[in-house]
Amino acid sequence: MLFxxxxxxxxxSANVTVNVTSNLFPVAGTAYGMHTSVYDNQNGNVSLPxxxxxSGVSTLRYSGGGYADVFHWSVNKMSxxxxxxxxxxxxxxxxxxxxxxxxxxQAQAVITINFGSGQLWDAGHTQLVAPSxxxxxxxxxxxxxYANGNASLFGxxxxxxxxxxxxxxxxxxxxxxxxxxxxxxxxxxxxxTAAGVYDATFSFLAINHPNPVGIKxxxxxxxxxxxxxxxxxxxxxxxxxxxxxxSLFARQxxxxxxxATYGQQVKAFSLAMKAVDPTIKIGAxxxxxxxxxxxxVDSLGQxxxxxxxxxxxxxxxxxxxxxxxxxxxxxxxxxxxxxxxANIPAMINGTGSxxxxxxxxxxxxxxxxxxxxxxxxxxxxxxxYTGSVTNAINGSPILGPVTALxxxxxxATWMSYGVSNICFLEMNKPPFLGDAASLTRGETFYAIKLxxxxxxxxxxxxxxxxxxxTVRVHATREQNGRVGLMLLNENRTTPQTVNVxxxxxxLSGTGTQYQLGTNNFxxxxxxxxxxxxxxxxxxxxxxFSVTLPPYSLTVFVIPMLTNTAPVLSSLGFFPVNVGQTVxxxxxxxxxxQPPQTLTFSLLxxxxxxxxxxxxxxxxxxxxxxxxxxxxxxxxxxDNGTPSLSATQRYIITVNPLTPPSAxxxxxxxxxxxxxxxxxxxxDYAVQVSSxxxxxxxxxxxxSPAMPFVWTDxxxxxRPDQFYRIKVGPPLP
Numbered sequence: 001m002l003f004x005x006x007x008x009x010x011x012x013s014a015n016v017t018v019n020v021t022s023n024l025f026p027v028a029g030t031a032y033g034m035h036t037s038v039y040d041n042q043n044g045n046v047s048l049p050x051x052x053x054x055s056g057v058s059t060l061r062y063s064g065g066g067y068a069d070v071f072h073w074s075v076n077k078m079s080x081x082x083x084x085x086x087x088x089x090x091x092x093x094x095x096x097x098x099x100x101x102x103x104x105x106q107a108q109a110v111i112t113i114n115f116g117s118g119q120l121w122d123a124g125h126t127q128l129v130a131p132s133x134x135x136x137x138x139x140x141x142x143x144x145x146y147a148n149g150n151a152s153l154f155g156x157x158x159x160x161x162x163x164x165x166x167x168x169x170x171x172x173x174x175x176x177x178x179x180x181x182x183x184x185x186x187x188x189x190x191x192x193t194a195a196g197v198y199d200a201t202f203s204f205l206a207i208n209h210p211n212p213v214g215i216k217x218x219x220x221x222x223x224x225x226x227x228x229x230x231x232x233x234x235x236x237x238x239x240x241x242x243x244x245x246x247s248l249f250a251r252q253x254x255x256x257x258x259x260a261t262y263g264q265q266v267k268a269f270s271l272a273m274k275a276v277d278p279t280i281k282i283g284a285x286x287x288x289x290x291x292x293x294x295x296x297v298d299s300l301g302q303x304x305x306x307x308x309x310x311x312x313x314x315x316x317x318x319x320x321x322x323x324x325x326x327x328x329x330x331x332x333x334x335x336x337x338x339x340x341x342a343n344i345p346a347m348i349n350g351t352g353s354x355x356x357x358x359x360x361x362x363x364x365x366x367x368x369x370x371x372x373x374x375x376x377x378x379x380x381x382x383x384x385y386t387g388s389v390t391n392a393i394n395g396s397p398i399l400g401p402v403t404a405l406x407x408x409x410x411x412a413t414w415m416s417y418g419v420s421n422i423c424f425l426e427m428n429k430p431p432f433l434g435d436a437a438s439l440t441r442g443e444t445f446y447a448i449k450l451x452x453x454x455x456x457x458x459x460x461x462x463x464x465x466x467x468x469x470t471v472r473v474h475a476t477r478e479q480n481g482r483v484g485l486m487l488l489n490e491n492r493t494t495p496q497t498v499n500v501x502x503x504x505x506x507l508s509g510t511g512t513q514y515q516l517g518t519n520n521f522x523x524x525x526x527x528x529x530x531x532x533x534x535x536x537x538x539x540x541x542x543x544f545s546v547t548l549p550p551y552s553l554t555v556f557v558i559p560m561l562t563n564t565a566p567v568l569s570s571l572g573f574f575p576v577n578v579g580q581t582v583x584x585x586x587x588x589x590x591x592x593q594p595p596q597t598l599t600f601s602l603l604x605x606x607x608x609x610x611x612x613x614x615x616x617x618x619x620x621x622x623x624x625x626x627x628x629x630x631x632x633x634x635x636x637x638d639n640g641t642p643s644l645s646a647t648q649r650y651i652i653t654v655n656p657l658t659p660p661s662a663x664x665x666x667x668x669x670x671x672x673x674x675x676x677x678x679x680x681x682x683d684y685a686v687q688v689s690s691x692x693x694x695x696x697x698x699x700x701x702x703s704p705a706m707p708f709v710w711t712d713x714x715x716x717x718r719p720d721q722f723y724r725i726k727v728g729p730p731l732p
Contacts, residue, residue: 019462030108035064048433049105112221154191282317441528462475488553514555537556568636579683580703586615592638663677676710684725688722
């Protein structure tokens with residue numbers, strides 16, 4: 001059914017302009033995030049994965065905010081809070097069940113590492129008690145090992161020991177945790193008992209998950225500035241580096257809680273965790289510009305973020321900020337809704353001189369990573385508002401529509417400034433799904449779903465402007481050859497007619513309109529009473545007008561007539577040995593006629609990987625790649641106007657390297673030979689030395705059939721000598 005847009009004569013109007021080829025930033029694969037916590041009650045709900053997929057949320061933060069700094073993943077228990085009490089934990093929130101949720105929801109994770117509390121047991125080993133330190137790197141490294149480690153390491157000579165911490169916890173080896181993940185409880189008991197390492201405490205983590213989970217993003221602690229360092233008291237963030245209470249052990253300006261100390265510890269955590277998996281990304285906590293500059297200053301006048309980054313900037317891959325706007329009480333939306341445009345641009349890009357208290361997050365990144373600022377992302381792992389919104393005015397719903405408008409504008413605005421992850425707080429609150437078995441879709445659920453309809457990961461935010469402050473606009477150029485347009489009417493009482501002009505693309509006159517507004521709510525309920533509408537609209541194109549109802553969110557998806565995006569074929573999982581060349585011809589299809597030229601490129605992966613413009617991919621893993629998981633991102637772009645592209649991630653697992661062995665034999669004429677046995681794939685070199693100090697290469701063979709025989713035909717010309725076998729690539 002086709003619907004024509006109606007344009008009644010009303011007093012308010014606005015003009016919106018979109019430039020389809022003026023790129024801002026692509027939507028990151030981690031952009032659609034959601035905060036989860038171990039106090040959630042619906043993690044085991046069989047309907048939850050489908051709900052998350054429906055919403056478009058594909059990144060889940062775990063194990064909470066403040067809870068993360070008392071939660072111990074390997075025993076599924078919590079250290080006490082500052083006052084000695086313990087937090088509530090919901091069912092099916094242990095890390096094993098969370099992995100199952102990730103798999104079923106087709107999601108990835110941002111893991112918030114416990115930074116605040118070491119793991120200390122009581123005498124009966126039944127409960128965790130107040131430790132004598134904050135968390136330590138071996139616990140975090142073990143978590144990485146469990147999530148990403150290779151089970152075949154267990155019992156092997158190259159397994160990595162993680163050490164014992166100051167609280168007496170033996171964190172075993174990478175292979176132990178990976179094999180635990182790969183086992184059923186019964187299988188775990190069998191092999192661990194045989195090896196003398198069985199501990200029933202860990203049985204809940206035996207989840208029969210042979211493949212690594214592949215968790216990439218790990219943030220070190222939660223709001224680690226909230227420990228009492230600023231302003232004294234016990235603080236709201238746990239950190240047992242200083243005992244409690246503050247009345248006995250002063251916390252204000254205590255060096256053990258300082259940003260410099262946190263930065264030094266982030267570096268230690270990063271080194272320990274990346275020793276287990278060098279491919280992971282580590283995040284450090286920043287304060288949030290510009291508002292936090294009013295309190296994040298110490299007695300020397302120094303602010304939190306620069307002191308942190310001065311210690312660990314080269315050891316991190318993203319910085320973390322949280323934002324909670326205070327909009328007062330019983331707000332009608334007039335305070336909350338303008339806050340996005342008023343705060344987020346300066347939060348990210350700074351203002352004025354871009355120094356000190358005018359610095360945005362990117363200013364700090366540029367200052368402390370001047371050579372590669374693009375390699376440090378920004379994650380907003382919590383956001384919301386802390387005041388209250390009135391439920392309704394004269395029977396017209398306010399709370400639900402205003403929350404939806406605020407949340408979706410925040411998501412889209414951060415994306416347009418290149419933020420890589422945005423997590424609404426939180427999954428179990430009514431605006432998203434609530435904490436009841438019904439998992440009722442809330443206003444933020446639908447708002448995210450509508451944003452996802454016009455901006456999926458890989459799509460590009462483009463320049464869009466409005467000449468009216470109460471009409472907010474966001475636009476995208478989609479990979480599939482469509483233009484997405486989001487219009488927000490933030491006027492509470494009056495419809496607004498918006499005149500839209502879209503340039504640098506030829507658009508179809510027919511597209512799809514989605515809308516969420518006051519008509520979807522009753523006057524007394526925050527949760528929508530109906531889903532957003534979806535209609536085919538026949539009066540679009542490069543210029544059109546639309547009337548937006550008060551407090552409404554409208555999305556248009558309009559096909560471009562000049563070009564469609566190519567589709568890049570997916571490939572399977574690659575396990576290879578060192579030295580074995582991975583080669584394939586990437587293939588893509590494009591429906592445009594006449595056929596367009598497709599060009600392939602490599603966006604990410606190890607440095608020696610190549611792809612030709614025709615799609616011929618080649619990578620030969622080196623010795624340094626052994627026992628790692630490498631991710632490659634290929635891109636294919638067409639030569640249409642505008643050029644459209646598609647990306648695809650490929651994962652290649654390089655098996656552990658088996659050391660070669662050699663046996664000698666004596667041939668005729670005084671010849672000496674070696675029979676060399678080892679893995680297929682690597683290169684092998686035979687080297688000789690008379691003193692075990694200086695070595696020269698006698699022979700190199702590239703990826704030979706194994707075993708192979710080498711004979712030294714010049715034995716008589718050399719004194720007593722030693723031989724060794726080297727494995728590559730690379731080789732001398």
